[in-house]
Amino acid sequence: NNGDGSRIFSIDDGTAQLIDVSLQGLTLTGADRGSSGGAIYTRGNLVVADSVVSGNHTTRSGGGIYSIGSDNTVTVLRSNIGDNSAVISGGGISNVTGVLVVTDSTISGNSAGPSGGGGISSGRSNLGTLTVTNSTVTGNSATGPGGGVYVRGMATIDHSTISGNTTTSPGGRGGGGIYSSLLGSLTVRDSSINNNAATLAEGGGIRKRNGGSLVVERTTISGNTSFILGGGVSAVDGGVYVRISECTVSGN
Numbered sequence: 007n008n009g010d011g012s013r014i015f016s017i018d019d020g021t022a023q024l025i026d027v028s029l030q031g032l033t034l035t036g037a038d039r040g041s042s043g044g045a046i047y048t049r050g051n052l053v054v055a056d057s058v059v060s061g062n063h064t065t066r067s068g069g070g071i072y073s074i075g076s077d078n079t080v081t082v083l084r085s086n087i088g089d090n091s092a093v094i095s096g097g098g099i100s101n102v103t104g105v106l107v108v109t110d111s112t113i114s115g116n117s118a119g120p121s122g123g124g125g126i127s128s129g130r131s132n133l134g135t136l137t138v139t140n141s142t143v144t145g146n147s148a149t150g151p152g153g154g155v156y157v158r159g160m161a162t163i164d165h166s167t168i169s170g171n172t173t174t175s176p177g178g179r180g181g182g183g184i185y186s187s188l189l190g191s192l193t194v195r196d197s198s199i200n201n202n203a204a205t206l207a208e209g210g211g212i213r214k215r216n217g218g219s220l221v222v223e224r225t226t227i228s229g230n231t232s233f234i235l236g237g238g239v240s241a242v243d244g245g246v247y248v249r250i251s252e253c254t255v256s257g258n
Contacts, residue, residue, distance in 0.1 A: 007091065009065035011038030017048035024078055025050040029057060034070075037062040042100065043072030044090060050075060055083040059098075062090045067127065068100030069116060076133075079105040087125075089115040095156065096127030097146060103133040103159075113143045113154075122150030122185060124171060129159025132188050136161040143183075144169045151175045151213065152185030153202060161186060163194045168211075172203045178215065180207030180240065182230060189217040197225045204232040209240035210258060216244040226254045 014034050017027050027050055034045040034057065044062035046052070052073070059070040066072075069090030073080045080101060087098040097116030099106065106128050113125040121127070124146030128136035136157060143154045144167065154171030155161070161184075168183040179185065182202030186192040192214055199211040207213070210230030214220040220241050227238040234240075237258035241248045 007038055007063035009038060009040030013037050013039045013043055013045065013047055015046045017050045017052060024075065028053040028055065030055045031057060033058045035061040039064045042066040042068050044069040046071045048073050048075065048080060049078060051079050053081045053083065054085050057085045060086065060088045060090065065093045067092050067095045069097045071099045073101045073104050073106065075104045077104065079107065081107045082111050084110045087111065087113045087116065091117045093119045095119065095121035095150065096123045097148065098125045101128040101134055101136065102130050105135045108138045108141050111141045113141065114145045116146045118148040118150065120150040122148045122152040122173065122175065123156030124148035124152065125154045127156045128161060129157055129190060132159055132190050134159035138166050139164045140166060142167045143171065145171065147172045149174050151179040151181050153182045155184045157184065157186040157190060157192060158188050159190045161192050163197050165196045167198045168202065169198065169200045170202065172205060173207065174205050176206040178207065180204035180209040180232060181213030182210045183212055185213045186218065186220065187216050191219045194222045194225050199225060199227045199230065201229040203230065206233050208232045208235040210237045212239045214241040214246050217246060219247040222250045222253055224252045228254065228257045230258045
């Protein structure tokens with residue numbers, strides 16, 4: 007994996023008009039790209055359904071999928087995004103400022119570098135929206151924040167499992183399971199955040215910092231570990247609004 011190979015799909019017609027593309031029932035593997043988007047690069051609306059995106063690499067961001075459009079939507083449905091890697095961010099998927107919807111899918115075994123988001127990286131400068139529903143984000147890792155999920159924008163995790171993810175990011179960053187920064191909001195409902203680790207920082211399960219809001223409802227946060235603060239949840243700086251209700255927080 008040195009970036010001297012090719013990408014599988016590039017979705018960009020060179021105009022400002024969004025194009026719609028659907029990929030279904032495919033296995034995308036073996037891409038090795040020296041720019042963002044290992045297997046898929048898109049500026050348009052994209053649906054990836056009933057597919058496997060695995061074993062792809064980029065020396066930049068988005069080992070599996072990279073979405074750069076400002077108004078586009080990428081939907082991952084009933085698919086497995088696994089064992090992809092990115093040298094910078096978004097080992098499985100990188101969504102820059104558009105909308106990313108992950109439903110009934112598994113994001114597993116992906117890895118990212120110092121800008122984080124081992125499984126998923128979403129958002130830039132408070133732009134970008136992420137929704138994860140009925141899905142599992144597990145066994146991902148990053149040397150930057152957000153072993154499982156990195157968010158700079160809006161994110162909702164609903165009826166999903168974030169488990170066994172790890173970040174080795176140092177200091178005040180962390181977020182073994184989920185890292186959310188800047189003024190965006192993070193909402194977690196009816197989910198499980200378990201056995202994640204921030205080995206050199208804080209927020210083993212969830213790390214929220216630099217303003218915005220964190221709302222967690224009817225969720226189990228258990229078995230997470232951190233090196234500094236907040237084995238389960240850390241939200242200690244930057245004027246973050248926090249509400250945790252009807253949750254089980256144990257064994258962190």
